[in-house]
Amino acid sequence: MEANQFKDFGKEMIDYVAGYLENIRERRVVPTVEPGYLRPLIPANAPEKPDKWEDVMSDIERVIMPGVTHWHSPRFHAYFPTANSYPAIVADILSGAIACIGFSWIASPACTELEVVMLDWLGKMLDLPKEFLACSGGKGGGVIQGTASEATLVALLGAKARAIDRVKKEHPKMKDADIVSKLVGYTSSQSHSSVERAGLLGGVKLRSLQPDETNRLRGETLENAIKKDLEAGLIPFYAVNTLGTTSSCTFDRLDEIGPVCNEYNVWLHVDAAYAGSAFICPEYRYLMKGIERADSFNFNPHKWLLVNFDCSAMWLKDPSWLVNAFNVDPLYLKHEQQGAAPDYRHWQIPLGRRFRSLKLWFVLRLYGIENLQAHIRKQIELAHYFESLVRSDDRFEITEEVIMGLVCFRLKETNHVNEVLLKRLNGRGVIHLVPSKIRDIYFLRLAICSRYTEKSDIDISWKEVKETANEILA
Ligand code: PLP
Missing domain, CATH: 3.40.640.10 (Type I PLP-dependent aspartate aminotransferase-like (Major domain))
Incomplete structure (x- = not known):
């Protein structure tokens, strides 16, 4: 690939990345593929002659995206977050170029x-x-x-x-x-x-x-x-x-x-x-x-x-x-x-x-401390909002004080019922959560993970939890 082709490919990739992230809300959070889904989609051996980058580009949606768990979906609530921002992505391009x-x-x-x-x-x-x-x-x-x-x-x-x-x-x-x-x-x-x-x-x-x-x-x-x-x-x-x-x-x-x-x-x-x-x-x-x-x-x-x-x-x-x-x-x-x-x-x-400090430098400069603080505060506020929704329904309980962007909650039922709740909830594919257990009490963890999560997403997440609970308790 020559520099001119790199410029075209690079621009197309930047457009793809921006489109992916800005429309991530539309995608199912967790894929439905089975183990081994990918091998049949690509050749068994590396190509002898170079592929065209247009073909590589089109394979992203055909081969990769069907098997991606969208960690930056506003309704991905599992684990703890992993960060994602445009300044950091751009800094990684520079780090890749310097490649020291x-x-x-x-x-x-x-x-x-x-x-x-x-x-x-x-x-x-x-x-x-x-x-x-x-x-x-x-x-x-x-x-x-x-x-x-x-x-x-x-x-x-x-x-x-x-x-x-x-x-x-x-x-x-x-x-x-x-x-x-x-x-x-x-x-x-x-x-x-x-x-x-x-x-x-x-x-x-x-x-x-x-x-x-x-x-x-x-x-x-x-x-x-x-x-x-x-x-x-x-x-x-x-x-x-x-x-x-x-x-x-x-x-x-x-x-x-x-x-x-x-x-x-x-x-x-x-x-x-x-x-x-x-x-x-x-x-x-x-x-x-x-x-x-x-x-x-x-x-x-x-x-x-x-x-x-x-x-x-x-x-x-x-x-x-x-x-x-x-x-x-x-x-x-x-x-x-x-x-x-x-x-x-x-x-x-x-x-x-x-050269990892480049992405720190870009993020700190292009957000500024004020906006980074606003990001943290907003995510904690969203967690408290979800907490208030859980508390408004007496079938549920909050199992741990909400301090940061994580809400631990469960139905006031057996561990088994809560396990079924989580399985069904994740099976619907709209939101994604993981459980934990402390002193033999099984609970669900809802973490605010994506920088795209808004109050309206929390409403959707809560609706999912409530509807699934209705189904199970019926
Ligand atoms: N320590 C704590 C408290 C964590 O929550 C985690 C991951 O979530 C880790 C360590 C491991 O982090 P890493 O993946 O950066 O090793």
């Missing part, structure tokens, strides 16, 4: 330097303590990881390096393997599955602690677990505090957990994957009270801040634990300016990294 692999400063100085500054911009938008910001001149700074799962694992590995270092100073004869076998980390039974996975990948024990009756992990529970493990000769080293749990968007008591972690020298990682975006609004920052006690903090602009996947923002007070833990420095990756700016390859698992 920014593993070190010299590999593309703009890629590293824009990321450092964007993480400062974003950190200031959340009012993070200055110890997390590179512009404060201390050790701290931010990095863009691919996902929150990677951030949790990277933090765990940093915590592991710090704990091994500390124990070796106290007991110089102890071997690494002996120390690692005694390390123990903590999380809540309500934290995301990626936390348990980080423990498995990091080769350490992680305890899943019981939250209180409102599903929040409390400081006292953590302290009791740490004391018990210390008595048993183990080495507490890492804890994850979730702000906005996946099942029900509840907030662990960071104000209680932070002091416990600091007292026992336990690395505190805060996972605010979804809800963290809301902290750009000052009225929600009470939920991150105690953040100054954390060692690392992470949230996903790619969930709720209009930056397309992947962009998971992570800040560390002392990244040197990662840099030292992951520092393998072959000659071919060395450069003369080493140490003058971050070499982000030491802050993450892979070597390669895309």
